[in-house]
Amino acid sequence: MRARKDHRMTSVMARLRCLCAAPFVVATLVIVLAAVLADSCMARADMPPPLPGFIHDGTLRVCTNPTLPPMTFINGTDMKAVDGIDMDIAHALAAYWHVTLDVTTMDFTGLFPSLAAGHCGLVASGLVRLPQRERNFDAVAYQDTALVIVARAGTQSLGSMADLSGRKVAVQAGTSYSTRLTQENAALVAAGHAPMIIAQYPTEEQVVQQVLIGRAFALASQDVELAYRREQLHGRLGVIFTPPYPEYRNFALYIRKDTPDRALLEHAIATLRDNGQMAAIAQKWAITPEATQAPGAHAPAPAFRWGTFFGALTSAAFLRGAFITLAVAVVSHLTAIVISIPMALVLNGRDSMLRAGIKAYVALFRGAPTLLQLLFIWNALPQFLPFFREAWFTPFLATWLALSINESAYQVEINRAALSAIDPGQAVAGHALGLSRGQVYRHVIFPQALRIALPPTINAFISLLKTTSLASVISVQELLAVTQIQVARTFEFTEYYAAALVYYLAMVFFFLLVQKRVERRFAWAGHDTAGAHAA
């Protein structure tokens, strides 16, 4: 239902892609030709139709942001089971081409960059067909829709968009609604009215929540979603206006720009429409015009649902999310510690090129926002290095890489400080006893530095544990991503947020306990024993 902002490619990238596209076009032509020849020679009736170029190794890779029922969403607690109209169509397309379907879920803002980077061949995520998007990608329409203005039940219908003057309207960030509403504002101001106040929120369910709790007057949305949400919303929202916008009329599938591929996809959709599959899907999800009408009674907001809360707490989805959060944090921090120890030793040593290089590394990765580093590694890196475009480079690996590098820049400072805190006499004494350099570090310096480094390291780890939530942007199904997807499905904010909080707190307290236990082993530091001289 969202009209999404287009992601422009730079001219350099476009040129690169032209260079790369040539062999693909040739390959596609060869495949098409071969298929046609095979077809005519063997004259087999059930021969699969020619494959478009975005299908590799017999797999149709689809990217989606499953927070948009009924187009694409998680219809239950199994985080891997993406459901909805878009997924039904994706399955139908895969069956049509006789290939396997691979669905990758990710944050909304990651969809177009992932498509451009070649992580997926097709984006099916309730995206509206928009001319500005078609400048960079090819779109094939598959479902009619309309933009609607939605407010709390009982709100009077609007006569025109001008009635929204001075009101606060919530939209999802990254969508093209804000651009469209800004145009509307220009018209309002020109006519001497106050403009609308446009508030952007990162996810659709948060947009809805702003209207439900009365922080925003209305929201801009797509009719099919509202129809589907009626049950969850308990009749608390209704359409107050349908602006006569000529755009926002179709949902479309997006692929990388390629004319033959586009023709093949259009043909496939037309085939599904002709054989009745599209109609069957639309019926299954009950997209009918009546469904979008404002319902009657205003139902009161229910109190905290303990059942939902405990259900979430004990669900496999949350447990798995928490495990992924923990796994990402632990492997990233361990890697960071391993890289940062030699870096700290060099930093504490004499001036050298290497030392200057490490200083620059620390400055760069401490300076840049972690989210930016994550997006860079996942979306920008594959454009320079095709190596990272391949299937082995999973979102988990990208997160591991990004967070390890980021964390090592902090950890190196912790290590450096801990190493500097060791009396230089310790190393001298070690050498005077005949220990080698390595033995002095291993048996004398490191065990003492560990005690000093431990509390700030655990601190950094706890911080990292929470930073992992950023990985939801590149489709890692960690705890917060699971929470948001569940909230998008049910609109039960409080219960799922509370369940996530319990998991985060439990993990943090566990590591604080570990810290306490480890510190107790440092009896030699003598917090309790100092002064207990056996004289």
Next chain:
Amino acid sequence: MQPDPGAVLSIRNLSRLYKGFVALDRISLDVRRGEKVVVLGPSGAGKSTLIRCLNRIEPHDRGSLHINGQPITARTDLIRLHALVGLVFQNYNLFPHLSVLDNCTLAPRMVRKMPRAQAEALAMRLLQQVNIAGQARKYPIQLSGGQQQRVAIARALCMQPEIMLFDEPTAALDPEAVSGVATIMNDLAAQGITMLCVTHEMRFARHIADRIVFMDQGRIMEITPSEQFFTNPQTKRAREFLNQMIG
């Protein structure tokens, strides 16, 4: 001047230069096996620098150094040298994260590849010798200064060195602890270990030393048998020094 082949330690024209100043100025000294030499002198005379050069914790810049007839240079295997020459520091430098026993066994196990049981037996024997075997399981922070210094001596002895160097071993200790450490060093002296000791303890020096090396401003002013040094020093500078120390 050739190194004395009979000397366990033979120093010839040894110099150590810091930026813009000479810490050791052409030092020459021979020490025979089993001999006890005490280095005296005012602060800044270069006593500690000399001791550290002998263990090559600081490299010397000129001159030569022979231990057991072997020249000690930048190419010398320092690990073997360090196993040959034990060093006891003014501020002990015990390893705070290891127990007394582990402080003593670390180097024998790592450097001499001694099995743990054998290293511990050796350590216990030497801890007994310095009268601190009862504290073997404690950590350094649980011990007094005097006890820590005795552990440091035992730790150095565990490497069974040919020569023991002491760098002001009693300077950080209260008078009672000084006498404890002094007793230990007397015992060691009686066992015939070659010792070179920097100290400010005159009584101790007089009692223990075969010879006194008196240094000032990076130079050896005189090398005199102990008794003679304290009753009739050769140089005016030494006489002034002694008057100050006693007066």
